[in-house]
Amino acid sequence: MPKIDPLKDYYATLGIPQDASQDDIRRAYRQLAKLTTHPDSGSGDAEQFQTVRDAYAILSTVESRDAYDRLRQSRGRGTAPLAITGLQSRLELPAMEQEQALYVILDLVPRPDLGDARRKLNLAIVIDRSTSMRDARMQGVKAAAMDVIDALAPDDRLAVIAFSDRAEVVAASATVENKTQFRSALMAIAPGGGTELYQGLSTAISQIRAHVAEDTISHVLLLTDGRTYGDEKLALAAAARVREDGIGISTFGIGEDWNDSFLDDLARQGGGASHYIDSPSKVRDALRNQVRELGALVLHRTSAQVSTAPGVQLIESYRAAPTMEILQADAAGRLTLGGLSAGITVVLALVFSVAMTGTGPRRIARVTIEGEDMVKGAPAALWHDVWVTLRDDPCEGTVPPRLVNTMGRLSIYRLQERAWRALEEGSEEQAALDLESAATRLYDLGYRELGEAAMLEAGRISNGAPPSSKGRKQVRYGTRVLGDVPS
Amino acid sequence: MAQKGAKVVCPSCGADNLPGTLFCVQCGTYLPSGGPLRTEPLPEQDEANPARPRHDSASQEASQRDLNIEVTVVNTGRVLMLSADREILVGRLDSAHGIFPELDMTVDGGLEEGVSRRHARIYMRDGTCFVEDLDSTNGSFLNGDRITPYLPYAFHDGDVLSFGSLQLKFRITSADDEV
Structure with missing residues (x-):
């Protein structure tokens, strides 16, 4: 019997939940043992196999399992905050020197019971009060902000900032014991002036920075309907800076005139979400959901790191759900996932190229999910290994339908994103072609309205006209929520 | 299944894809069914005499x-x-x-x-x-x-x-x- 180490996660090693039955444990072990003890698998994974054997030795007898559970509990390491399950396009691959494609989707499911304990919030609402924010827009934004005030607990903090050419603190950061005070401050905001976003953002940051704490979620909610003038770079740099301090940013673009790639970048830098609001009545739902998600955060500032075996390369990486995004590795090779909230499954989609010879099981990649466990207030790391069995004979196998659906929708999203990029680089022809391809695929899947919108923009571009601001947003934000079809 | 080691050529746009690719990287066509399931344009089409929409009130x-x-x-x-x-x-x-x-x-x-x-x-x-x-x-x-x-x-x-x-x-x- 190996020595019990409470710092090791034997359950994760076997890929099972902590409440797994003894039968489940046996089954999981047999499956893993089959992969790792195969005669051809002597490729340096003896250590990995030893870990699996230790985990099984401890969990397979009720006495040692109990002892381990108790030790774990006493150190505050209950069950993992997250369950990871994987789905691959193929489990078996023909062995060949040439590269072939392998698709993997990972479901990251935060443990649902962890959402019950609501996280303390430290929020700043930043409202664009430029002239264009008149009437319905301002009313919609105020109603949405009122909802947030209502939804906050007395010990949550809130600051309200309004900006036009300059920023003003409408309500300084304070706990929301006195909700009436916040409401009347909010009502007093009157539209007028230009849009200088950085002013509003930096004022908001200075308001909430003093109250950043380990057990608190600090977040800026930015609502705007226009283009900011020349301070994009400043704003992006500020967003990247405060992310290090643990302050997140989410953006809400209302109407058609705002710069979507800028607000997307800002939210990405700030580790938050970017929303497109085509009618003022929808701002309430969007803001309410965002605040609810923040309160239910289980894993904060989450990232994924993918390490691959020799001969294997990660060629594409996406978040497929709740909204689609092309993930780009940062300088440290990490894919930023933002916050993971209870009740919301984040789906990661990875495309590998595999060039491997020989036969037998191979671990082609390990995906490590890291983040700050908000419940325990400690860093957490979980991983998922991707295995395939190489065969000499041609192998048949069907691709899981859910994976086909997910990748199909991602390929549409990717096509239209590539179109906008091509347009920025001045290749109108490629942009029109990509949008047409995206439209064709949208029609194929029965998304007629979106397909028509994409086709319309393709037509405008090939006639030498710029795309319409509304059409571009319809296509970009419409395709990104086509999302993942649950199995 | 494609021939071992062969690139998969998209039937729609002719782009080369890695074996095992599900959706053409160039045009997004579903490759496993792209070949036989694709709708080929017919050699000639009768585009003359477009019919007018008619709504019959009777x-x-x-x-x-x-x-x-x-x-x-x-x-x-x-x-x-x-x-x-x-x-x-x-x-x-x-x-x-x-x-x-x-x-x-x-x-x-x-x-x-x-x-x-x-x-x-x-x-x-x-x-x-x-x-x-x-x-x-x-x-x-x-x-x-x-x-x-x-x-x-x-x-x-x-x-x-x-x-x-x-x-x-x-x-x-x-x-x-x-x-």
Whole structure:
């Protein structure tokens, strides 16, 4: 019997939940043992196999399992905050020197019971009060902000900032014991002036920075309907800076005139979400959901790191759900996932190229999910290994339908994103072609309205006209929520 | 399964893809079915004499009566009965993309005849049948005239609808008449 180490996660090693039955444990072990003890698998994974054997030795007898559970509990390491399950396009691959494609989707499911304990919030609402924010827009934004005030607990903090050419603190950061005070401050905001976003953002940051704490979620909610003038770079740099301090940013673009790639970048830098609001009545739902998600955060500032075996390369990486995004590795090779909230499954989609010879099981990649466990207030790391069995004979196998659906929708999203990029680089022809391809695929899947919108923009571009601001947003934000079809 | 080691050439745009690729990196075509399931443009198309949309007001009074729709596929002689109580999709089955047409033309050589997977839809309004082309590759024709995509055209007992080059003869009778 190996020595019990409470710092090791034997359950994760076997890929099972902590409440797994003894039968489940046996089954999981047999499956893993089959992969790792195969005669051809002597490729340096003896250590990995030893870990699996230790985990099984401890969990397979009720006495040692109990002892381990108790030790774990006493150190505050209950069950993992997250369950990871994987789905691959193929489990078996023909062995060949040439590269072939392998698709993997990972479901990251935060443990649902962890959402019950609501996280303390430290929020700043930043409202664009430029002239264009008149009437319905301002009313919609105020109603949405009122909802947030209502939804906050007395010990949550809130600051309200309004900006036009300059920023003003409408309500300084304070706990929301006195909700009436916040409401009347909010009502007093009157539209007028230009849009200088950085002013509003930096004022908001200075308001909430003093109250950043380990057990608190600090977040800026930015609502705007226009283009900011020349301070994009400043704003992006500020967003990247405060992310290090643990302050997140989410953006809400209302109407058609705002710069979507800028607000997307800002939210990405700030580790938050970017929303497109085509009618003022929808701002309430969007803001309410965002605040609810923040309160239910289980894993904060989450990232994924993918390490691959020799001969294997990660060629594409996406978040497929709740909204689609092309993930780009940062300088440290990490894919930023933002916050993971209870009740919301984040789906990661990875495309590998595999060039491997020989036969037998191979671990082609390990995906490590890291983040700050908000419940325990400690860093957490979980991983998922991707295995395939190489065969000499041609192998048949069907691709899981859910994976086909997910990748199909991602390929549409990717096509239209590539179109906008091509347009920025001045290749109108490629942009029109990509949008047409995206439209064709949208029609194929029965998304007629979106397909028509994409086709319309393709037509405008090939006639030498710029795309319409509304059409571009319809296509970009419409395709990104086509999302993942649950199995 | 593609030949071992061979690049997969997209049947739609000709781009090379790695073996095992699901969706063409260049144009997004679903590759495992892209070959045999793709709708090829027919060599020649009758684009002359586009038909005008027509809405028949005389049939308004026939509303809400139960209609029997009997369809004969001209080339195979296959006869189908359709229920008119909901929209009918005309096309070819493609389960991978969730396309399950009520009027599935696969067995009638729909592919060779240029029928798209989502080709057209047929529905009833106020006792009249309408057909609407879904911007199919090879078009839909009402009694030989090409119809404009996304516009409803009324059709009646004895009319012939063509999807690509596949001809369908429609018999529409009232359920009451047929005792």
